[in-house]
Amino acid sequence: MKIVPLAAESLGVRSMATYVECGQTRVLIDPGAALGPTRYQLPPAAEEWDALKRANDRISAYAARAQVIFVSHYHEDHFRYDPGVYAGRRVWIKDPTRMINPAQGRRARELWQAIRPHCHLASAEGRRWEFPDALLAASPPLPHGVEGTGLGYVVALTIIDRSQGFRFVHASDVQGPLSAVATAYLIRERPDLLYLSGPPCYIERQIGARLVEQGIDNLLRIIGATGCRVILDHHALRDPRPRERLRRLWETGRVVTAAGYLGLNDALLEAHRYALWQQRRKPEARVERPRLKPATASAIVGRRSIGQGAKGGKYA
Numbered sequence: 001m002k003i004v005p006l007a008a009e010s011l012g013v014r015s016m017a018t019y020v021e022c023g024q025t026r027v028l029i030d031p032g033a034a035l036g037p038t039r040y041q042l043p044p045a046a047e048e049w050d051a052l053k054r055a056n057d058r059i060s061a062y063a064a065r066a067q068v069i070f071v072s073h074y075h076e077d078h079f080r081y082d083p084g085v086y087a088g089r090r091v092w093i094k095d096p097t098r099m100i101n102p103a104q105g106r107r108a109r110e111l112w113q114a115i116r117p118h119c120h121l122a123s124a125e126g127r128r129w130e131f132p133d134a135l136l137a138a139s140p141p142l143p144h145g146v147e148g149t150g151l152g153y154v155v156a157l158t159i160i161d162r163s164q165g166f167r168f169v170h171a172s173d174v175q176g177p178l179s180a181v182a183t184a185y186l187i188r189e190r191p192d193l194l195y196l197s198g199p200p201c202y203i204e205r206q207i208g209a210r211l212v213e214q215g216i217d218n219l220l221r222i223i224g225a226t227g228c229r230v231i232l233d234h235h236a237l238r239d240p241r242p243r244e245r246l247r248r249l250w251e252t253g254r255v256v257t258a259a260g261y262l263g264l265n266d267a268l269l270e271a272h273r274y275a276l277w278q279q280r281r282k283p284e285a286r287v288e289r290p291r292l293k294p295a296t297a298s299a300i301v302g303r304r305s306i307g308q309g310a311k312g313g314k315y316a
Contacts, residue, residue: 001134001161003168003193006058007033008258009237010266012051014077016172016234016258018195019062022161023133028066029157029170031059031085034077036238036270045276048269060085068092068136070124072172073144073154074104074111081111087118092138094155095123099141101152124155135160139189142171143179145200146211156182158189171196175235176215183218191228195258198236201245202271216248223254233258240271 001022007015015033019026033055035044044052063069063085071079071093079093094100096108115121124138137160141153156171169191174182176199186194199215200207223230232255236242249255259266269276 001159001164001166001168003195003261004062005195005231005233005258005261006062007055008233009235009268009270010233010257010259011055011264012048012267012269013055014234014270015055016072016078016170016195016197017055017059018170019066020159020168020170021065022159023131023163025068025131025134025136025159026066027068027070027134027136027157027159028059028063029070030072030078030172031063031069032077032079033059036273039270040274042273042277045269045273045280047276048273051267051269068129069119070136070138070157070170071111072156072170073152074100074107075173076107078172079111081114083115083118086115086121089119091115091119091121092124092127092129092136093121094141094153095125098123098125099153101150104152124157131162133162135162137189139185142174142177142182142185144173145175146178147181156185156189158191167192169194169196173197173234175200177218177222178211178215180218183221186222187225190226193231194222194226194228195231195233197234198232198242198246198249200235200238201242202235202238202240204245212245216246219249220252223252228254230255231258231261232256237266237268238271240268242268242271 004019006017006019007013013033016030018029033052035048035052068090069086073094096112126140127138129136137158139156143149144151144154154172159168167190169189175197177183199212201212204212239245243250257266
């Protein structure tokens with residue numbers, strides 16, 4: 001099985017876009033990339049825009065190869081609205097009406113309307129698809145962080161090589177995982193290689209150290225139970241010193257970043273945006289010393305009432 005991270009925080013942008021090739025089965029996962037609009041009260045630096053262009057070019061090139069496109073949820077660093085990316089392909093995507101928050105629901109309706117006439121479109125949750133070379137299985141909705149988070153839900157994808165039994169799991173924005181439900185699901189899937197978003201330690205002041213430690217503990221539990229290797233990226237790599245904060249994970253010897261998996265050095269551009277702007281020294285771009293945001297409530301830990309109805313139910 002060939003697994004290629006196409007864009008990620010360790011490659012300079014917000015993304016978890018990944019291409020997987022298993023025999024004749026070719027899958028593109030989460031074909032989106034974005035930049036954080038503000039960090040340290042600064043807009044993206046020129047280096048970030050360059051990285052975004054390269055990421056989008058890679059995603060477009062691999063989209064042309066893919067026969068299946070999978071979208072885990074409707075945050076805009078995980079998909080594109082462009083119908084051309086999906087045209088003529090099987091597209092499996094998170095249900096737009098079930099277990100979804102209002103903001104993602106609006107984006108979902110726009111995306112489905114834009115791409116439905118151009119592809120074979122279906123909701124992904126709980127589905128299995130068999131190909132001659134690979135078996136694909138989508139998870140039920142998993143929390144984007146802790147249970148009840150205002151950030152909504154994501155769908156993970158397991159790809160199994162039918163000839164060799166190798167199991168790859170792409171778990172998107174489970175953030176650690178922070179959720180016991182997501183942790184149990186990932187252990188059950190018995191990955192050989194797990195790619196997921198790590199604990200969001202870059203906002204530790206808002207969410208608290210206990211929650212970050214919970215994400216670390218849960219991932220160590222998965223590694224201990226399955227013996228898997230892990231690609232850890234996305235939210236965890238927005239911290240300027242992730243190897244210090246997440247030392248317990250790196251010390252296992254089983255964890256790498258997306259860049260590390262590709263044999264490259266990490267390029268944590270957003271995490272070092274202040275330094276990038278300082279180096280440019282443009283008169284029109286006056287750079288003040290960064291000020292941390294006040295420790296306000298975060299959507300990661302904020303809970304909402306969730307309508308637990310059947311398919312078609314909505315958040316309150």
